[in-house]
Amino acid sequence: MAMAEYSAEVSPVPGADRGSPLALICGGGSVPYAVADAVLRTGRPVFLLAIRHWADPAAVARYPHAWVAIGQLGRFLRLAREAGCRDLVCVGTLTRPAFRDLRLDWTTVRMLPRIYRLFRGGDDHLLSGVGRLFEEMGFRLLGAHEVAPEILAPSGTLGRFVPSPRDLDDAALGLALVEAMGPFDVGQGVIVANRRVLAVEAAEGTDAMLMRLADLRQSGRVALEPGIGVLVKAPKPQQERRMDLPTIGPATVEAAARAGLAGIVVRAGEVIVAEAEAAAAAADRLGLFVAGIPEEPDANR
Amino acid sequence: MAMAEYSAEVSPVPGADRGSPLALICGGGSVPYAVADAVLRTGRPVFLLAIRHWADPAAVARYPHAWVAIGQLGRFLRLAREAGCRDLVCVGTLTRPAFRDLRLDWTTVRMLPRIYRLFRGGDDHLLSGVGRLFEEMGFRLLGAHEVAPEILAPSGTLGRFVPSPRDLDDAALGLALVEAMGPFDVGQGVIVANRRVLAVEAAEGTDAMLMRLADLRQSGRVALEPGIGVLVKAPKPQQERRMDLPTIGPATVEAAARAGLAGIVVRAGEVIVAEAEAAAAAADRLGLFVAGIPEEPDANR
Numbered sequence: 001m002a003m004a005e006y007s008a009e010v011s012p013v014p015g016a017d018r019g020s021p022l023a024l025i026c027g028g029g030s031v032p033y034a035v036a037d038a039v040l041r042t043g044r045p046v047f048l049l050a051i052r053h054w055a056d057p058a059a060v061a062r063y064p065h066a067w068v069a070i071g072q073l074g075r076f077l078r079l080a081r082e083a084g085c086r087d088l089v090c091v092g093t094l095t096r097p098a099f100r101d102l103r104l105d106w107t108t109v110r111m112l113p114r115i116y117r118l119f120r121g122g123d124d125h126l127l128s129g130v131g132r133l134f135e136e137m138g139f140r141l142l143g144a145h146e147v148a149p150e151i152l153a154p155s156g157t158l159g160r161f162v163p164s165p166r167d168l169d170d171a172a173l174g175l176a177l178v179e180a181m182g183p184f185d186v187g188q189g190v191i192v193a194n195r196r197v198l199a200v201e202a203a204e205g206t207d208a209m210l211m212r213l214a215d216l217r218q219s220g221r222v223a224l225e226p227g228i229g230v231l232v233k234a235p236k237p238q239q240e241r242r243m244d245l246p247t248i249g250p251a252t253v254e255a256a257a258r259a260g261l262a263g264i265v266v267r268a269g270e271v272i273v274a275e276a277e278a279a280a281a282a283a284d285r286l287g288l289f290v291a292g293i294p295e296e297p298d299a300n301r
Numbered sequence: 302m303a304m305a306e307y308s309a310e311v312s313p314v315p316g317a318d319r320g321s322p323l324a325l326i327c328g329g330g331s332v333p334y335a336v337a338d339a340v341l342r343t344g345r346p347v348f349l350l351a352i353r354h355w356a357d358p359a360a361v362a363r364y365p366h367a368w369v370a371i372g373q374l375g376r377f378l379r380l381a382r383e384a385g386c387r388d389l390v391c392v393g394t395l396t397r398p399a400f401r402d403l404r405l406d407w408t409t410v411r412m413l414p415r416i417y418r419l420f421r422g423g424d425d426h427l428l429s430g431v432g433r434l435f436e437e438m439g440f441r442l443l444g445a446h447e448v449a450p451e452i453l454a455p456s457g458t459l460g461r462f463v464p465s466p467r468d469l470d471d472a473a474l475g476l477a478l479v480e481a482m483g484p485f486d487v488g489q490g491v492i493v494a495n496r497r498v499l500a501v502e503a504a505e506g507t508d509a510m511l512m513r514l515a516d517l518r519q520s521g522r523v524a525l526e527p528g529i530g531v532l533v534k535a536p537k538p539q540q541e542r543r544m545d546l547p548t549i550g551p552a553t554v555e556a557a558a559r560a561g562l563a564g565i566v567v568r569a570g571e572v573i574v575a576e577a578e579a580a581a582a583a584a585d586r587l588g589l590f591v592a593g594i595p596e597e598p599d600a601n602r
Contacts (some may be wrong), residue, residue: 016565095524096523096524098521100524119495121495121496122497122498123497173485176485177485183481186498186499187498189552194421195421195422195423197503198503198504200482200503201501202492202499202500203497204500204517204521204522205522221506222397222504223396223397223399223401223402224399225401240326246589
């Protein structure tokens with residue numbers, strides 16, 4: 001059984017079909033509600049499908065919603081249809097579940113061989129495959145950034161500090177490394193200091209990578225003056241951006257400060273900034289820069 | 302001041318100049334003494350320049366030796382010349398020092414601007430630059446593997462367990478990733494399980510990377526049955542192999558077992574196996590494979 005190819009003809013047009021509520025599959029963190037509020041401001045209703053153990057019950061309660069568990073595709077399908085949804089956005093944090101931990105309902109069981117194959121590969125392989133499943137069920141998959149572009153990092157700096165030439169040099173090396181690792185579906189973050197790659201993010205996530213560097217500096221294993229080094233976050237080149245964009249927020253800024261970094265560089269327009277005002281305030285308070293750098297056309301090193 | 306180019310004409314011929322003692326600059330671990338013993342077996346004398354705080358005093362005492370601190374290039378030069386050495390091998394573990402922690406003698410101080418620049422970049426940038434310094438001082442730099450080829454991982458398996466087709470598939474992905482990261486002078490190790498890259502080694506080193514995966518599995522953050530996943534170690538493509546080859550040993554096997562891996566794959570002939578018999582015994586006891594895979598010509602994925 002070959003996996004259905006993603007049809008390039010299904011080109012999502014943000015803002016179309018505005019009468020129906022937008023279904024928001026919500027993971028953890030604050031971004032789902034920033035997206036929901038942004039959509040509501042455009043006059044479109046939302047319907048939250050909150051993922052059990054991940055979405056914040058108090059926040060979810062402020063919107064029309066229902067709860068679903070991971071693996072309950074049939075229940076999800078029924079709830080979204082009953083709510084009259086046709087467009088779908090997946091947003092928020094979620095740790096990759098174990099295949100054996102999925103709470104399978106009947107619809108999911110019928111798709112099992114396919115889902116099993118999705119688990120053989122990196123996160124983007126899994127997420128883009130789940131996105132295709134939703135589309136085959138008749139939903140139109142939109143990216144959070146398409147319905148709420150205001151959540152994306154703008155070009156330029158977020159607070160009052162700016163990167164030095166050395167920081168920009170380190171950032172360029174980091175962005176090129178993320179690009180080179182693209183085909184391998186690894187992480188979306190690296191740390192570079194003084195042209196040396198100190199850390200590469202994979203399954204541990206950005207926060208754990210920053211904590212690791214804080215420990216390495218503390219122990220003297222990485223012997224480098226504080227205030228040197230840049231966290232770089234950017235999507236993988238081939239990544240299904242509608243399912244997953246890299247995200248930073250105030251906690252990322254605080255962790256970067258603990259790791260002794262000079263600041264954070266993200267790809268402008270391709271990385272979500274959760275609670276941008278709080279992130280800028282944290283950066284100003286801790287003396288870090290947060291900068292969005294646009295992709296240059298043909299910026300191969 | 303441009304950095305002198307490495308002269309391609311200086312092609313080290315192992316075994317030449319056999320009358321003079323071979324100078325061994327010794328870092329930590331057991332490999333320096335395996336190399337020293339192998340050289341002695343060929344009938345050539347050795348002279349150990351043991352790096353203070355890194356080399357093992359009890360082991361060093363078994364050979365003609367002197368102690369040096371990192372940064373004492375002048376003292377090193379004098380001692381090696383007094384011992385009549387002309388050929389030089391650097392071997393053993395060493396954590397990258399902080400530039401500010403170097404104990405500089407006068408010879409080193411004169412080279413300071415150059416040494417400072419070596420610290421701006423990855424480990425290979427630093428080590429290959431130090432290698433060039435030794436060559437300009439009139440030594441011939443040889444690789445540990447050139448004077449003691451028996452320390453290298455052979456083609457095939459080390460113990461009695463063999464990789465499964467899935468393991469070989471994961472290993473191929475890992476080897477290709479190390480290759481792709483080559484220009485960025487990152488680490489020499491990655492962990493791949495089920496075609497998913499779980500960890501990439503940078504400044505933390507292989508043991509810390511394995512410990513991280515053990516923690517991620519323990520906490521459920523990486524939800525994967527035990528016995529799946531491969532540690533891959535291979536040199537960076539452009540790496541100065543005479544200064545630094547990736548190394549595994551019994552402790553690596555034990556850490557890989559704690560991380561729930563199926564085994565270890567290294568590039569045959571390009572990775573050092575410390576205490577090969579003990580490593581094979583540990584692999585057999587813990588149910589892991591340790592396999593050397595030769596590089597295929599033109600093996601681009």
